[in-house]
Amino acid sequence: MGEVMDRRPYVREMPKSWWLGQRRYTFYMVRELTCLFIGAYALVILVGLFRLSQGPVAYGAFVDALQGPFAIAFHLLALVFALFHTVTWFGLTPKAMPLRLGEKTVPGTAIIVAHYAVWFVVSATLLLVARA
Amino acid sequence: MSEPVLELEVLRYRPETDQDPVFQTYTVPYNSDWVVLDALTHIKDNIDRTLSFRWSCHMAVCGSCGVMINGEPKLSCHTFLRDYYPGKVRVEPLTNFPIERDLVTVADDFMEKLASVKPYVITEEDRPVSAGEHLQSPADLNSFKQYTMCINCMLCYAACPQMGLTPDFVGPAALALAHRYNLDTRDAGREERQEIAASNEGVWDCTFVGACSQVCPKAVDPAAAIQQTKIASTVDWYKALLPWGK
Amino acid sequence: MAKSNKPIVWSLFAGGGMIAAFVLPAMIFITGLAVPMGLLLENALAYDRMLALVGNPIGKLVLFGVIFLSLWHAAHRLRMTLHDLGIRSGRVAMLACYGVAGLASIAAAVVLLSI
Numbered sequence: 001m002g003e004v005m006d007r008r009p010y011v012r013e014m015p016k017s018w019w020l021g022q023r024r025y026t027f028y029m030v031r032e033l034t035c036l037f038i039g040a041y042a043l044v045i046l047v048g049l050f051r052l053s054q055g056p057v058a059y060g061a062f063v064d065a066l067q068g069p070f071a072i073a074f075h076l077l078a079l080v081f082a083l084f085h086t087v088t089w090f091g092l093t094p095k096a097m098p099l100r101l102g103e104k105t106v107p108g109t110a111i112i113v114a115h116y117a118v119w120f121v122v123s124a125t126l127l128l129v130a131r132a
Numbered sequence: 133m134s135e136p137v138l139e140l141e142v143l144r145y146r147p148e149t150d151q152d153p154v155f156q157t158y159t160v161p162y163n164s165d166w167v168v169l170d171a172l173t174h175i176k177d178n179i180d181r182t183l184s185f186r187w188s189c190h191m192a193v194c195g196s197c198g199v200m201i202n203g204e205p206k207l208s209c210h211t212f213l214r215d216y217y218p219g220k221v222r223v224e225p226l227t228n229f230p231i232e233r234d235l236v237t238v239a240d241d242f243m244e245k246l247a248s249v250k251p252y253v254i255t256e257e258d259r260p261v262s263a264g265e266h267l268q269s270p271a272d273l274n275s276f277k278q279y280t281m282c283i284n285c286m287l288c289y290a291a292c293p294q295m296g297l298t299p300d301f302v303g304p305a306a307l308a309l310a311h312r313y314n315l316d317t318r319d320a321g322r323e324e325r326q327e328i329a330a331s332n333e334g335v336w337d338c339t340f341v342g343a344c345s346q347v348c349p350k351a352v353d354p355a356a357a358i359q360q361t362k363i364a365s366t367v368d369w370y371k372a373l374l375p376w377g378k
Numbered sequence: 379m380a381k382s383n384k385p386i387v388w389s390l391f392a393g394g395g396m397i398a399a400f401v402l403p404a405m406i407f408i409t410g411l412a413v414p415m416g417l418l419l420e421n422a423l424a425y426d427r428m429l430a431l432v433g434n435p436i437g438k439l440v441l442f443g444v445i446f447l448s449l450w451h452a453a454h455r456l457r458m459t460l461h462d463l464g465i466r467s468g469r470v471a472m473l474a475c476y477g478v479a480g481l482a483s484i485a486a487a488v489v490l491l492s493i
Contacts, residue, residue, distance in 0.1 A: 008147035009230035009238045014296035016464040022203065025293060028341045032459040038398050039452025039479070041406055042445050046482055048409070049441065049489045052432060056425045063423055066414040075410025082402040089399040092340060095356035096363060103271040115399075123404035130408045130422035297462060336384040339458050362388060369385035 031088045037081040090115040136162040143224040145231045169208040185235035195285030200224040205290035205347050226290040245302050248328050249310035254321025272317045279312030281350040288344035301337040304344035304354035311357035330365040394451025438490045446483040453479035
């Protein structure tokens with residue numbers, strides 16, 4: 001028999017930049033960072049409601065401020081990230097909520113398509129109400 | 133004409149001499165039918181017999197030969213050189229595991245986590261053999277069949293960033309197997325498994341990166357199992373609030 | 379092992395993610411782009427219309443739901459992401475994320491009830 005060797009397991013540290021190394025991790029990080037825009041937009045609505053509670057003059061100033069280039073740029077970015085959130089969120093629904101009808105498993109794409117159908121109806125309704 | 137060759141960079145770690153792991157480059161004959169495990173075996177047989185790596189079945193069933201190949205967790209018996217040739221192939225031990233030696237990792241922590249979720253059928257009462265087969269319909273089997281394909285190769289643990297960030301996380305394969313037995317119509321052990329699966333170190337450490345399912349060589353979907361367990365555990369939690377719940 | 383209270387945090391995160399996925403793209407488009415840029419919807423955010431919307435109890439409830447759930451979703455996701463990025467002081471990150479979401483939600487409730 002050979003001699004017994006000392007064990008010295010080597011632990012590799014995870015680099016802080018782990019999410020930059022591989023496309024799937026970078027994609028994940030972008031998906032997670034959509035939350036910054038979701039949260040910021042919720043705060044914009046909150047400010048709008050606060051200005052609304054202060055009367056027509058204050059509210060008018062808020063609506064005017066939305067026309068500034070910074071506000072437009074923010075909302076453009078927020079729209080892109082919100083859409084990315086919608087696409088990635090719907091894309092994962094079949095995993096979280098698989099559906100079985102009797103003995104058959106409903107295909108994942110059907111679950112995703114159903115979400116988009118509802119999304120389309122909700123979005124169209126909001127736009128129509130806004131136009132009315 | 134010279135025979136085609138391929139360069140293999142292998143991470144070496146010899147605890148008795150190496151302070152840190154170092155890459156060593158080997159030049160092996162290129163054969164389009166070879167998998168990475170064949171190249172490693174060629175090195176051990178003909179170039180450097182000190183190289184250590186695990187393998188057993190050579191047919192993607194035993195789950196022993198998982199390594200990082202060019203940064204991606206893969207079974208070395210299931211990864212062809214031709215997919216990389218004429219480029220280099222870089223082989224490292226699985227990420228998120230301590231290195232025992234060369235490509236061999238320490239899997240004790242995984243084994244403990246796996247055992248902790250009781251991955252076997254638990255019945256209400258002991259069933260004697262004389263009770264006969266414990267019947268199940270094909271439809272019931274289908275509801276969890278994919279999870280039974282797990283070979284405990286730990287590729288999902290290497291792919292999961294949360295394993296690296298939160299080492300106490302129970303992890304993809306163990307949680308997928310807990311789900312597999314919870315879904316089994318013959319099983320009555322869910323409550324025991326929930327002690328682990330629904331704990332803080334259970335499904336809640338998962339952020340649905342989804343890499344576990346992408347790297348699985350047997351098409352198991354641990355990410356799905358974990359999300360479904362989150363939802364079921366949430367339903368349990370709210371049910372317990374009801375006066376007639378629990 | 380201790381019983382986890384993560385389900386309540388997570389269910390609000392998941393609910394917020396679902397609500398945000400369904401309504402936020404259209405809302406951002408309307409309030410942040412279409413109206414300010416004068417694309418067909420000039421009157422959508424008119425003072426009287428908004429007052430009528432918020433004056434309606436159902437309108438209040440829906441707006442509160444969207445704000446609260448979106449904020450909670452964002453707070454929880456940001457907290458997990460800060461952890462991913464190596465910010466390990468869990469308590470500070472937790473207080474900052476959930477604290478801002480909680481205070482802003484209370485503010486939203488107060489403002490909505492005052493109108």
